[in-house]
Amino acid sequence: GTTGGTEEAILKDRRYLWHNITPYSEQNPPMIAASGSGSWITDLDGNRYLDGMSGLWCVNVGYGRKELAEAAYRQMLELPYFPLTQSHMPAIKLAEKLNEWLEGDYVIFFSNSGSEANEAAFKIARQYHQQTGQPFRHKTIARYRGYHGSSMGSLSATGQAQRKYKYEPLSGSFLHVSPPDGYRRPPGQTLEQFNLQCAQAIEDMVIWEGAETVAAVIMEPVITGGGVIVPEQIYLDRVQEICSKYGVLLIMDEVICGFGRSGRKFGHQNFGLKPDIVTMAKGLTSAYLPLSATAVRKDIYEAFKDSTDEYSHFRHVNTFGGNPAACALALRNLELMEEEGLVARAAVLGERLYEELSELLEHPLVGDIRHFGLITGIELVTDKTTRQPAPLDTVKAIIGACKQQGLIIGKNGDTVAGFNNVLTLAPPLASTDDDLDFLIKVLKAVMNEFAGS
Numbered sequence: 193g194t195t196g197g198t199e200e201a202i203l204k205d206r207r208y209l210w211h212n213i214t215p216y217s218e219q220n221p222p223m224i225a226a227s228g229s230g231s232w233i234t235d236l237d238g239n240r241y242l243d244g245m246s247g248l249w250c251v252n253v254g255y256g257r258k259e260l261a262e263a264a265y266r267q268m269l270e271l272p273y274f275p276l277t278q279s280h281m282p283a284i285k286l287a288e289k290l291n292e293w294l295e296g297d298y299v300i301f302f303s304n305s306g307s308e309a310n311e312a313a314f315k316i317a318r319q320y321h322q323q324t325g326q327p328f329r330h331k332t333i334a335r336y337r338g339y340h341g342s343s344m345g346s347l348s349a350t351g352q353a354q355r356k357y358k359y360e361p362l363s364g365s366f367l368h369v370s371p372p373d374g375y376r377r378p379p380g381q382t383l384e385q386f387n388l389q390c391a392q393a394i395e396d397m398v399i400w401e402g403a404e405t406v407a408a409v410i411m412e413p414v415i416t417g418g419g420v421i422v423p424e425q426i427y428l429d430r431v432q433e434i435c436s437k438y439g440v441l442l443i444m445d446e447v448i449c450g451f452g453r454s455g456r457k458f459g460h461q462n463f464g465l466k467p468d469i470v471t472m473a474k475g476l477t478s479a480y481l482p483l484s485a486t487a488v489r490k491d492i493y494e495a496f497k498d499s500t501d502e503y504s505h506f507r508h509v510n511t512f513g514g515n516p517a518a519c520a521l522a523l524r525n526l527e528l529m530e531e532e533g534l535v536a537r538a539a540v541l542g543e544r545l546y547e548e549l550s551e552l553l554e555h556p557l558v559g560d561i562r563h564f565g566l567i568t569g570i571e572l573v574t575d576k577t578t579r580q581p582a583p584l585d586t587v588k589a590i591i592g593a594c595k596q597q598g599l600i601i602g603k604n605g606d607t608v609a610g611f612n613n614v615l616t617l618a619p620p621l622a623s624t625d626d627d628l629d630f631l632i633k634v635l636k637a638v639m640n641e642f643a644g645s
């Protein structure tokens with residue numbers, strides 16, 4: 193039975209709250225989280241759960257960090273708000289720190305969410321070409337299964353039909369190509385051939401659309417929410433090459449991959465890429481407060497700078513973007529990550545998780561296991577030869593059984609394509625060895641229960 197006011201809270205939740213995506217269900221009411229500490233969440237009834245999915249919302253340093261709360265509190269008393277039409281020290285300091293983390297010359301534009309960071313990127317890319325006297329390049333190439341946000345532009349860039357089709361018409365300036373989903377490559381092709389072919393699709397699109405109409409390519413270094421799709425090095429090398437060949441800006445969406453998840457500060461650093469624009473969000477503050485950023489290569493910014501023509505400014509206002517308390521918290525968050533070596537720890541934990549789970553490849557339902565630092569995807573299939581995706585009911589039952597045993601994990605993929613079959617594991621970067629042991633133990637036990645189905 194429920195205690196701690198859960199029953200009443202659920203009634204009120206059902207009456208007053210409109211949730212993200214998940215429909216309300218009698219059988220599976222939402223968990224009402226009450227508090228968090230480290231990698232663990234406690235609900236209103238006092239049940240504890242390891243948040244093995246927190247990486248998707250990027251609570252990277254874990255829950256309950258007083259240092260972060262204090263940084264925001266102090267800044268709120270000092271100066272709670274000032275617009276970035278002018279300036280303030282928390283934004284300046286954070287922008288400098290981000291430049292250091294990016295290992296390149298960037299200028300930072302602040303917003304509040306990943307969607308907004310991408311919107312700013314799209315507008316900067318379009319305007320940049322005009323600032324430099326080029327024709328009106330307005331198209332942006334993105335990928336199927338990629339997720340870039342929920343606002344109309346970032347939704348248009350998103351390549352997941354189920355999120356989009358009821359809201360059409362969207363922006364016509366976004367085009368999509370297939371991602372390098374190596375597990376589902378055509379038989380007979382090597383991974384390298386397949387990755388090259390996927391990259392070639394981008395060059396073909398640029399050529400056929402006309403390079404003079406293409407402003408940018410946007411992608412995550414590794415597709416996370418679309419099923420943990422890890423490309424070969426050669427794919428991203430080719431993408432970078434194609435972008436520079438045709439003067440198309442390369443936007444890296446680091447909303448999930450950024451801030452250590454990949455085992456490097458930013459995901460693209462694993463591949464030695466030099467993106468023109470980098471977008472980032474929740475990981476900036478470990479999701480404690482809303483803040484996002486669009487980092488723009490300095491020489492691109494120069495095309496907007498010091499212009500006397502007011503129509504040459506970036507005419508874009510974000511009232512809350514770069515909120516002082518959020519910036520102060522973000523700066524403390526990055527310092528904490530440095531003090532505790534969390535980026536390197538992500539690499540170590542990620543490697544261990546992947547190794548320990550690899551025995552699951554023998555499991556009848558497991559077709560493939562992929563990882564990028566401390567985010568792991570386990571692709572469930574009913575037939576290892578045809579790679580028939582496991583039905584949603586099975587995926588949900590596994591996730592439900594994990595939750596019963598105190599472990600929250602996620603699923604992703606693309607429902608319309610029948611690919612919502614990738615279990616996703618992404619515990620906080622600050623997870624202890626015991627946390628990881630628990631996650632592995634529960635997942636293996638649950639998978640064992642499903643070995644006969």
Ligand code: PMP
Nearest residue numbers: 305306307339340341447448473
């Ligand atoms: N890009 C990626 C890769 C994301 O995962 C998300 C959100 N999960 C976004 C963009 C959009 O961020 P937000 O929800 O903060 O608008």
